[in-house]
Amino acid sequence: MKKSMVLLTAVLVALVAGCDNKQPAQMPEVNAENCAPDRIQKIGDRQTREQFAGACSRRSVIAPTDTPKNWLEVKP
Structure with a gap:
């Protein structure tokens, strides 16, 4: 009887262990305002924060011009 209770408890723990109700954090839009270091640190989920910081580091800060120079x- 004691073995079956331990086994049943172990099975229930294994089934419930992977269950959580947390949704993955939404990544904000990549722009100059959201890419400020203090805004990046406010993102709670570590994986989302790292992914967003990487996207911010790759964004272009040079504005396109109407007449680019060759x-x-x-x-001279």
Whole structure:
């Protein structure tokens, strides 16, 4: 009887161990305002925070121009 109770308890613990109701954190939009270090630190989920920080580090901060220069044609 005692073995069956231990076995039943172990099975129940194994079944319930992977259950949680937490939804993955939503990653905010990557822009200059949200990519500030204090905003990044406010993201609670570590994996989401690291993924967002990586996306912020790869964003382009150079604005496109209407007439880009070809540096091979620039004369000194």
